[in-house]
Structure formats: structure tokens, C-alpha cells
Amino acid sequence: MTSGIEVVITGLGATTPLGGDVTSTWDALLAGKSGVRPMTHDWVEKYDLPVKIASQLVVDPTEVLPRVEARRLDRSEQVAIVASRQAWSDAGHNDDTVDRQRLAVIIGTGIGGAITLLTQDDLLETQGLRKVSPLTVPMLMPNGPAAHVGLELRAQAGVHAPVSACASGAEAIAWAYRMIMSGEADVVVAGGAEACITAIPVAGFSQARTMSTRNDEPEKASRPFDTGRDGFVLGEGAGVMVLERREFAEARGAKVYGRLAGIGTSADGYHITAPDPEGVGQSRAIAASLRSGGIDPADVGHVNCHATSTPVGDVAETVAIRKAIGDHPVLTAPKGALGHLLGAAGAVEAIVTVLSIRDGIVPQTLNLENLDPAVTLDVVAGEPRKIKLEAAVNDSFGFGGHNVALAFTPA
Amino acid sequence: MSDTVLSGLAEIVEEVAGVAADDVTADKSFVDDLDIDSLSMVEIAVQAEDKFGVKIPDDELANLKTVGDAVNYITSNK
Numbered sequence: 035m036t037s038g039i040e041v042v043i044t045g046l047g048a049t050t051p052l053g054g055d056v057t058s059t060w061d062a063l064l065a066g067k068s069g070v071r072p073m074t075h076d077w078v079e080k081y082d083l084p085v086k087i088a089s090q091l092v093v094d095p096t097e098v099l100p101r102v103e104a105r106r107l108d109r110s111e112q113v114a115i116v117a118s119r120q121a122w123s124d125a126g127h128n129d130d131t132v133d134r135q136r137l138a139v140i141i142g143t144g145i146g147g148a149i150t151l152l153t154q155d156d157l158l159e160t161q162g163l164r165k166v167s168p169l170t171v172p173m174l175m176p177n178g179p180a181a182h183v184g185l186e187l188r189a190q191a192g193v194h195a196p197v198s199a200c201a202s203g204a205e206a207i208a209w210a211y212r213m214i215m216s217g218e219a220d221v222v223v224a225g226g227a228e229a230c231i232t233a234i235p236v237a238g239f240s241q242a243r244t245m246s247t248r249n250d251e252p253e254k255a256s257r258p259f260d261t262g263r264d265g266f267v268l269g270e271g272a273g274v275m276v277l278e279r280r281e282f283a284e285a286r287g288a289k290v291y292g293r294l295a296g297i298g299t300s301a302d303g304y305h306i307t308a309p310d311p312e313g314v315g316q317s318r319a320i321a322a323s324l325r326s327g328g329i330d331p332a333d334v335g336h337v338n339c340h341a342t343s344t345p346v347g348d349v350a351e352t353v354a355i356r357k358a359i360g361d362h363p364v365l366t367a368p369k370g371a372l373g374h375l376l377g378a379a380g381a382v383e384a385i386v387t388v389l390s391i392r393d394g395i396v397p398q399t400l401n402l403e404n405l406d407p408a409v410t411l412d413v414v415a416g417e418p419r420k421i422k423l424e425a426a427v428n429d430s431f432g433f434g435g436h437n438v439a440l441a442f443t444p445a
Numbered sequence: 446m447s448d449t450v451l452s453g454l455a456e457i458v459e460e461v462a463g464v465a466a467d468d469v470t471a472d473k474s475f476v477d478d479l480d481i482d483s484l485s486m487v488e489i490a491v492q493a494e495d496k497f498g499v500k501i502p503d504d505e506l507a508n509l510k511t512v513g514d515a516v517n518y519i520t521s522n523k
Contacts (some may be wrong), residue, residue: 100463102461102462102463103463164491164494165491166482167488168483168485168487168488169484169488400466
């Protein structure tokens with residue numbers, strides 16, 4: 035890089051279907067646990083939905099947050115606050131560690147406050163205007179998670195909320211990279227938050243025939259790259275990381291997990307939901323992440339895949355990886371265990387990628403029993419694999435043809 | 446001043462804004478002392494209307510600066 039600026043990761047936070055924080059999530063992932071469980075909501079039976087399973091949080095945010103704070107926040111905002119507090123504290127930040135005009139918050143979501151929208155619409159229908167909460171709009175707006183975290187941290191360099199479906203969380207991290215590289219901020223709290231396990235998203239995704247209906251075997255339903263995959267499993271959660279200009283982090287003596295060396299973004303221009311089967315746009319994003327990070331494709335040992343367990347998408351991604359990097363990277367798909375966290379997926383999986391580099395271990399793709407013969411790359415299955423990594427890429431793609439690749443290197 | 450209305454109102458304030466009911470006393474200002482914002486005041490007013498069977502129009506709500514103002518308004522209008 036000509037600028038001399040480097041972006042490092044100093045703090046991690048998450049709440050996921052595998053654990054209430056980063057450590058428990060990482061441990062459960064390596065242990066081969068699944069976050070997928072039957073849904074117990076009454077609307078599943080009421081509407082006779084074909085999908086009766088979801089990847090649900092193990093620690094409910096209302097157990098962690100004070101009652102009054104929780105009731106003023108949509109669930110997507112609750113998880114963003116939970117993950118951000120963990121990341122901020124993990125980074126060793128406090129009120130005095132950074133000038134607030136040099137601090138930004140960027141948290142994306144795919145859907146936003148769908149639960150609030152539906153709940154308040156029900157109240158309007160059944161009980162009239164008086165019962166609609168005055169907090170409805172700040173709870174349902176898709177910039178709500180970013181806005182609440184930004185307010186709590188008094189971030190004044192900027193508060194942003196990329197909305198690019200399932201690439202939102204990764205796009206937030208890419209945006210953070212750009213803000214630090216351009217000199218707009220020294221510290222950025224970035225990630226994704228999603229909590230939309232409610233009737234309309236499930237019904238809509240079901241009608242699009244994108245979700246797994248393996249209701250009898252919830253833990254086996256999400257199976258990226260496996261011949262038996264039949265769709266994704268909807269999940270909820272949040273992942274947040276603290277990114278900093280390296281000199282700034284070192285000056286305050288912060289620990290460094292790893293470096294975000296480069297980022298790449300592109301758009302397919304192909305179809306509103308289907309990925310380009312040739313992976314052209316995806317491969318451009320991956321190649322751009324390596325180029326901006328000054329990384330030789332030969333040094334990329336691992337790709338943390340977006341692979342959602344849909345028949346078409348998983349294979350297209352491997353085509354893109356081969357095109358941009360080659361046949362040598364070892365792949366994994368964390369959605370086998372986590373399910374699909376939509377706008378939080380890219381952020382949680384970026385955290386997983388950073389930990390893979392730090393610990394030299396790639397988690398297995400849960401439920402990968404019979405590799406799709408159309409996939410000719412090495413996908414980790416069965417158990418985690420130890421591998422020293424010089425560079426690893428995290429892919430995230432979203433409905434709308436949004437592609438984001440994040441290229442990480444060791445600290 | 447009605448103790449029943451005061452304690453009922455204090456319960457609502459605790460539920461909506463998390464202020465301990467014991468701290469909700471007649472002399473306290475909703476905004477300056479109890480740190481209640483305009484959005485929470487709307488929620489408190491709606492719950493008070495239901496609980497005490499009164500109507501609190503927006504222009505009246507704007508005049509209820511203290512807990513005592515609210516108790517007096519509710520007592521004389523229910």
C-alpha cells in the first residue's frame with residue numbers, strides 16, 4: 035500500500051446461535067455443534083409454514099440488557115448493542131481512549147426491525163392508534179442498530195448502516211477499512227446485526243423456495259456443499275469488530291488479533307436473487323480484496339465461504355474462488371453450524387476468519403458428508419484442520435447481487 | 446393530592462422509564478429530574494389514560510411538567 039496506513043482488529047464481540055459471546059461461539063463451532071432448533075412460535079402452526087426450524091440465539095439479549103433499555107430497542111438493535119459492548123471492552127477502550135470525532139460506527143442489517151413493524155401493525159389493527167409505540171420508527175429503521183451503538187459510544191466521525199442483504203455485515207467492515215485508509219477515522223466499530231425470525235420473512239423466503247425444510251433433523255438442515263443440501267436455515271445474531279489504524283492501536287498498547295489487509299466489493303448485474311453461475315462478480319470482489327491488500331493469490335491458504343446451503347449458490351462461489359485465487363485454498367462454510375445470519379453473517383464469519391488465522395485452525399463445515407461433485411476444491415469436513423495461514427479471505431454475497439470480500443492477514 | 450393516583454402513576458413511570466417508583470414524587474420534574482424523554486411521556490400518558498379513565502390531550506400533556514401536575518390533572522379530570 036502506498037499510503038502506509040494499515041488497518042488492524044483490536045476487539046471482537048458477538049452473540050450467535052452457538053454462543054452468547056465470541057469465545058463460546060468459536061468453541062462450539064470447533065466442537066461441531068449446531069445452532070439450529072425447532073421454532074416454537076405460535077405463527078409457525080397458525081400459517082402452516084413449510085419451514086419449522088431456525089438458528090436461534092442461545093442467550094436472549096433481554097437476559098443481558100436492563101429491562102427498560104431492552105423495551106426501547108428492536109431485537110436487531112438489542113443484539114447490536116450486546117455485541118458492540120463486548121467488542122469495545124475487548125479492545126480495551128474507554129471514555130478517554132479515542133477522540134469521539136475520530137470514532138465511527140458502521141453496523142449493517144439485511145432486514146431491519148421486522149419484528150417491531152409486525153408487532154406495531156398488529157397493535158394498530160387490533161387496538162388502534164393510541165397503542166402504537168412512539169418508539170416504532172426508531173425501532174424499525176434499518177439504521178437503528180448503528181444509530182443506537184453510535185449514540186452509546188458518542189461516535190462523531192460518522193454513523194453508517196450499509197443495507198446489502200446478506201453482505202451487509204461484511205460491507206460494514208469494508209466501509210470501516212475505507213474510512214481508516216482515507217484518514218476519516220482512527221477507530222471504527224463495525225459489524226452486522228439481524229433478528230427477523232418472524233412470520234413474514236420466513237413466509238417470504240419459503241415462497242422463494244430458498245429455505246431448508248429438513249424439519250425432522252434440525253441440526254442437519256444446514257449443509258453447505260453437501261449433495262443433500264436443500265436451502266438455508268434462517269438465523270439471528272450480531273457480530274462486531276473494532277478496527278483501528280495500526281499506529282493508533284500500537285500507541286495505546288492495544289492487543290491486535292489480525293490485520294484487515296484489503297477489501298473488495300462488486301455487483302453482479304445479473305439477477306435480483308440468483309448468483310451468476312459463472313461467479314464473475316464474486317471473483318472480481320475476491321480479486322480486488324487481494325489487489326488492495328497487496329496479497330499474492332498464491333499466499334491465500336483459506337477461504338471462509340459465504341456458502342449458504344442452497345443448491346445453486348454454493349457451487350457458483352467455488353467457481354469464483356478458483357477464478358480469483360486458484361485451486362489451493364482450503365475452504366470452510368460456517369453456516370453449516372451457524373445457519374444464515376443474513377445481515378450479521380458477514381460480520382460473524384469475518385470474526386471466525388480472524389480467529390482461524392490467529393489460532394491456525396479452520397473449522398469443519400458441519401454436515402458436509404458427501405461433497406457435491408461439482409465442487410473441486412478442498413472443503414474441510416468432519417473435524418477442524420490445523421493450518422498455518424499467511425492470508426485468508428472471507429466471502430459475503432447478498433440478494434441484489436452484492437459481493438464483498440475481506441482479506442485478512444496475521445497481526 | 447391523591448396517594449392512589451400518585452402510586453399508580455409511579456408504577457407506570459417505573460414500567461416505561463425504569464425510574465424506581467419510590468423516586469417518583471410530586472415535586473419531581475419528568476424531564477429535568479427523572480430524565481424522561483418526550484417519547485416516553487407519550488407512552489406514560491397513554492397508560493395513564495387507560496389506568497385512570499381520563500383523557501390527556503397533547504396540549505394538556507405539554508403542561509404537565511411535574512409528577513404533581515400530572516396527579517392533579519388526573520384527579521380533577523377522571
